Amino acid sequence: MDSSGSHSYTYSVGSNPVSYDSQTLHVLFAGESQTLPLHQAGPKIYDYYLLHFIESGSGSFHTEQHKYELGEGDCFLIHPAQLVSYISDPNQPWRYRWAAFTGAEADRLVQQAGFSPDTPVLAAAEGRVIPDALAGMMGAFNANRESAHLTSLGYLYLIIGEAAERLSTHSRLPGTGSQVQRTVKQMIHYMSSQYAHPVSIEQMCDSLGYNRAYLSRVFKQETGLSPVTYLLKLRIDKSRQLLRERPELSVEQVASSVGLTDALYFSRQFKRFCGQSPTAYRIATARRGDNSSR
Known part of the structure; x- marks a missing residue:
């Protein structure tokens, strides 16, 4: 000037x-x-x-x-x-x-x-x-x-x-209830948008600027699940939808589509959450669909 x-x-x-x-x-x-x-x-x-x-x-x-x-x-x-x-x-x-x-x-x-x-x-x-x-x-x-x-x-x-x-009125320092809830929402959004990729919990923590121990603790306090379990459950839920709606996809393709490239690991985890294999689940849901259409 x-x-x-x-x-x-x-x-x-x-x-x-x-x-x-x-x-x-x-x-x-x-x-x-x-x-x-x-x-x-x-x-x-x-x-x-x-x-x-x-x-x-x-x-x-x-x-x-x-x-x-x-x-x-x-x-x-x-x-x-x-x-x-x-x-x-x-x-x-x-x-x-x-x-x-x-x-x-x-x-x-x-x-x-x-x-x-x-x-x-x-x-x-x-x-x-x-x-x-x-x-x-x-x-x-x-x-x-x-x-x-x-x-x-x-x-x-x-x-x-x-x-x-x-x-932003939210402090970057952890502690307040509103900040904890906001952070957990950010974690859920991150996993919901990235589940199809080989994302790790470490990557998510780095992107949010917090250490893993803190995020794991507050996440479990708010949701009752660890971040690892939440992400796996999210992937299994998405795979159930694909098994029902996309019969032309193989089990391996479904597993890859939800970010799990090891089909055997996917099948084990699917049975853990759903009580049956991906193939058995697909057959059972298809049979129920046939019966309901009669």
Whole structure:
């Protein structure tokens, strides 16, 4: 920023070449500006979300409930139907980037990030994820290709992901009940999405950032099963579905499809959980289906 107090006003914006037509999520435009001292917008109401990232300078952001003094690295999100205003500092006016977005999914996405009318500010965002994503949106729109619509959504999700990481109210330290339940849900989701691959419990623990002993303990407290047993039961349950619905698949192919490449091990574990071999289970379910159709 020019320390002499002389600032040249700049303003540039790129609009989405794909017009908004009730899409579930849509970035309307993205821009950047070096504001003049005491540059003010509002008080006014917007009918879309408008996110600003402050690259340099300072100023104040006013909502219906609060006033925020903001500077370099801060973000503020204007919510639809909220009366707001914002004004640049008289000596070090803001230089910022922004993007506007809307759509049926926008509310849910904003809530997932941790923003609300009472929490509209992300303080001192680290790194370059958000400003680079905003710049990427603007560049994509200025290229005036229809693919820019999809590109802008990718950048928006990057921004939301970064905000969620920073605004999350959940501590990364284990201990609280809500955190334990959240961690167990993450483990269940991980296994439910990865069961068909040769995933290990160690890999899952590494991806979640906890040691295996801790995760095994809290998982069993919440579910009554160890992670190893839960994953195996999940695979057996999926294999039962395949045995019933895909008669053209061999037992070996079913085993491989649920992440168990050793067919003999699969058959032993299937009998352990179901009381009969995979082949006997398939024959019995097929016979019951034939009898019910008569």
